[in-house]
Amino acid sequence: MIHTPLTPPLSPLFDDSLGIHGKLQAMPVGRGFQGNGLPLNIEYATRRIERFALQEMARSILREMIERNGKMTYVHQVRNCLRAKITKKKGVTLFYNVEREQANFGNLQRCYSVWNCPICSMTITEGRRSELKQGLANWIDAGGHAYLVTFTNSHHKGDNLGDLLQGQKKAFVKFWEKRKVKEMLKRLGYQGRIVATEVTWGQDNGWHPHYHMIFFFDHEINSQGIQSYLALEWQDACIKAGLKAPDLIHGVDVRNGTRAAEYVSKWGLEEEVTKGHLKKGLNGSLTPFDLLRGASTNNHFKTLFKQFADVFKGKQQLVWSKGLKDLLGIKQVTDEELIEETEKTSIEIRELGDLIWQLILKYEKRAHVLQLVEQDYQNGTNTLYDFIDGLAQLHAGEMIRNSNA
Ligand SMILES: [Zn+2]
Numbered sequence: 001m002i003h004t005p006l007t008p009p010l011s012p013l014f015d016d017s018l019g020i021h022g023k024l025q026a027m028p029v030g031r032g033f034q035g036n037g038l039p040l041n042i043e044y045a046t047r048r049i050e051r052f053a054l055q056e057m058a059r060s061i062l063r064e065m066i067e068r069n070g071k072m073t074y075v076h077q078v079r080n081c082l083r084a085k086i087t088k089k090k091g092v093t094l095f096y097n098v099e100r101e102q103a104n105f106g107n108l109q110r111c112y113s114v115w116n117c118p119i120c121s122m123t124i125t126e127g128r129r130s131e132l133k134q135g136l137a138n139w140i141d142a143g144g145h146a147y148l149v150t151f152t153n154s155h156h157k158g159d160n161l162g163d164l165l166q167g168q169k170k171a172f173v174k175f176w177e178k179r180k181v182k183e184m185l186k187r188l189g190y191q192g193r194i195v196a197t198e199v200t201w202g203q204d205n206g207w208h209p210h211y212h213m214i215f216f217f218d219h220e221i222n223s224q225g226i227q228s229y230l231a232l233e234w235q236d237a238c239i240k241a242g243l244k245a246p247d248l249i250h251g252v253d254v255r256n257g258t259r260a261a262e263y264v265s266k267w268g269l270e271e272e273v274t275k276g277h278l279k280k281g282l283n284g285s286l287t288p289f290d291l292l293r294g295a296s297t298n299n300h301f302k303t304l305f306k307q308f309a310d311v312f313k314g315k316q317q318l319v320w321s322k323g324l325k326d327l328l329g330i331k332q333v334t335d336e337e338l339i340e341e342t343e344k345t346s347i348e349i350r351e352l353g354d355l356i357w358q359l360i361l362k363y364e365k366r367a368h369v370l371q372l373v374e375q376d377y378q379n380g381t382n383t384l385y386d387f388i389d390g391l392a393q394l395h396a397g398e399m400i401r402n403s404n405a
Contacts, residue, residue, distance in 0.1 A: 052367040054118040077111035095346035103373035116309040127338035135328035150253040154244035157206040171241035189218040192324035200285040227254040359391045
C-alpha cells in the first residue's frame with residue numbers, strides 16, 4: 001500500500017477565475033434548503049431534480065454511437081445535452097432569469113429532443129402548449145369551432161413499433177386522398193388540422209401509437225355524425241394499408257372542444273395534444289416517460305424505451321396543416337428558438353471552471369446547482385461556494401482512498 005501524502009487536487013479549483021478561495025471566508029455556513037429570504041418553489045425544484053435524474057437514465061440507455069463525417073458521434077444527442085460545452089474556450093455559464101425566478105446553464109449543448117430528453121421536452125412542449133392555447137382562443141373568439149379527433153387502430157403484443165408507424169403513415173395517405181373525405185370536410189367548413197403523434201405501451205397489447213388531431217371548422221358540426229363517417233373511411237384506409245382493421249366504435253373518436261374558450265382550457269385540449277408522452281399513463285398503459293421512470297428497476301423498460309427512442313428519432317411531434325398558423329394568428333417558431341428564448345432574457349451570474357463542471361457532472365448535481373443559484377440570488381447568500389467546496393473535498397477524499405487502495 002502506498003502512503004504518500006496526497007495533495008488533494010484543490011488548487012485548480014480554488015485558483016480559477018471564480019475566486020472561490022476569497023469568498024469562502026465570508027460564506028454563511030450550514031444553510032438549509034430554503035435560506036431565510038424568499039421561499040424556494042419546492043415543487044418546481046423537485047420536478048427539476050426528477051427531470052435531470054430521468055435525463056441521466058435516458059443517456060445511460062441510449063449509448064449507441066455512429067460514424068458521421070469520419071467522426072464517432074452519439075446517435076442520440078441527449079447524451080451530450082446540458083453536459084458538453086458549445087465553445088471549448090469558455091466555461092459553463094450560470095444564468096438567472098429574473099422574470100421567471102429560475103436559473104439555467106449557458107454554453108452547453110442541447111439535444112432539442114421532444115421525445116427522449118425530459119429537460120428539452122419540458123421547454124418545447126410548454127412553448128407548444130401556450131401557442132396552441134393562444135391559437136385555439138383566437139379561433140374561438142373569431143367564431144370558429146375546434147374538435148379533438150383521435151385515430152387508433154388494432155394492434156397486438158409483439159407488433160413492431162416501426163412497422164406499426166409505417167403502416168399508419170400509409171393508411172393516413174390513403175385516408176386523406178379519399179375524395180369522399182375531402183368533399184365531406186369541405187362541405188362542413190373544414191379549415192385545417194394539427195396532428196400530434198403519441199405512443200403508449202401496455203403489458204397486454206404492446207405498443208399503441210395513436211394520433212390526436214384538432215380539426216378546425218368555421219361553424220359547428222355534429223360530432224357524432226362526423227365520427228361515424230370518419231370511422232368507416234379510416235377502417236377502409238387501414239385495411240388498404242395492410243393494417244389490422246380498427247372497429248367502428250374505437251377507431252375514431254370525436255370530441256367537441258369549442259362550446260366556450262374556458263371549456264377548452266378546462267378540458268385541457270392543448271395539454272392532451274402537446275404533452276401526451278410526458279404525462280402518466282392510465283389503466284396500465286405506460287407513456288415513454290413512464291417507461292423511463294421505471295427503467296431503474298426494470299430492464300425490459302430499458303429495452304422498450306430504446307425501441308421508442310430509435311423509432312421516434314427525428315419525427316415531428318406536432319404538425320400544423322399548411323396555412324393554419326397564419327389563420328390562427330400564430331407565428332412560426334422552431335424548437336431551438338423556444339429553448340434559446342429562456343437564455344436570451346437571463347442575466348449572467350458567473351462562469352464555472354472546467355474542473356468544477358466535471359465534478360458537478362460526476363456527482364450528478366446539475367439540478368442542485370441551479371437550485372443554489374436561485375436561492376443565492378433570491379437571498380443574497382453564497383451557498384453555491386460552500387457546495388462546490390464540499391464537492392471538491394469529496395472528490396479529494398475519493399482520490400486519497402483510491403491511491404491507498
Ligand atoms: Zn435535451
